[in-house]
Amino acid sequence: MATSSTAARTRNPRGEGGRLRDEIVGAAQQLLDETGDARALSLRSIARRAGISAPSIYAHFTDLPAIMLELVLRAFDDLEETLRAATESTPGGPVPRLNAVCAAYLRFAQDYPERYRTLFGGQWRPTTDGSVTEQDLATLGLASLQILSDALTDCVAADLSDADPETDAWGLWLGLHGVAHQKAVSRVFPAPDDIADRMIPMLARLRPAAAD
Amino acid sequence: MATSSTAARTRNPRGEGGRLRDEIVGAAQQLLDETGDARALSLRSIARRAGISAPSIYAHFTDLPAIMLELVLRAFDDLEETLRAATESTPGGPVPRLNAVCAAYLRFAQDYPERYRTLFGGQWRPTTDGSVTEQDLATLGLASLQILSDALTDCVAADLSDADPETDAWGLWLGLHGVAHQKAVSRVFPAPDDIADRMIPMLARLRPAAAD
């Protein structure tokens, strides 16, 4: 975990100026996670956090949306890796594995609420005039959705679910997203604590016997 | 539906200066709906839209969050009224009524996406230092939740659902919220078109025979 270095920076050695690109995105992510407010991100605030002057950013990004795009790409990778790790590290069969993936999803949203919001429709959204289309971004979440779909497929193969994995993965994800988003957005969450645990078996069409 | 009057305003008659309060909130709502971007709302932009000078706002609101609060209160009332109208105007028994309420909810989010986002955790969120606590706002949605809960209760009473209305209304709402929010946020929606219709019977624990 990177420290919040407002301290003086030593410039990168020759030929390695590209490193600053990573540092800029890292600074943006720090600001996002720490302030919990996408409005706190500006070219100048990111530059301050990265310990560089504002104009230095232009050598690496054309504008703020370009930085946000890079941040979003990385965050989607993080999410995917988190879900994959949960799948691979959970023993006990398809249903515990499915539950572990769902729990990991919700934990990701709770640990990095503003990042989660940025991924799924927070303040930043791709501009139609830029090089990134909405279609591109719609594709981004699909890898994570596929993990859910695979988990469902395993449950069906083991005769523990009546789901149509392709379709019901969407339902499961949208349900998780509702919970995750609401938790990410308000600290007060009046719904029952175990509400996700109640929704998951329904949306996954788990057979009564299959529930833990 | 109010027209977008940037035209010259005639001042309110004596003793009726309070009317401007309504006009300010109306202007803010227009901007929100038309731009689809909460960032477009500033004291100055709202004043421009309302056809007044920026300082005139201070006679009616202390700051921008105060305007947003009023807007949110109204929008929650709108939503509640929309759901209630759907309940009352739908014949055919508890299940069609439940479906009508859910459809009305999703339509509200689709018709006024940025307003929906503002209600449920868009850019604007209550400040902890202000007079409005998060607890207050958490209470706001409860009237709409109650309508869902009542619809579930009717289904259970008619032996068409196995839900625990109090609890499962939360699950149903969070599922609807996931769909509504995702649709409000991105014009590209790769999930099956009928995904909500698939989720609702599950989350409402409708008995197989009860589904239309």
Added chain:
DNA sequence: TGTACATCAGTGAACGCGCGTTCACTGATGTAC
């Protein structure tokens, strides 16, 4: 009925701020000869 005055519903100019963006520049370091 006339008139002085208080009140009300706003306005217009001005301020300091952070922002995105431009421009000319600096100074360390590798490279050609």
Added chain:
DNA sequence: TGTACATCAGTGAACGCGCGTTCACTGATGTAC
């Protein structure tokens, strides 16, 4: 091995902009006498 030069990784000052907020004001209209 020495030196001139090109390149690279940035910097600092300056611009115009929209913003929130303040201040002193204006001009119509109701009210007291």
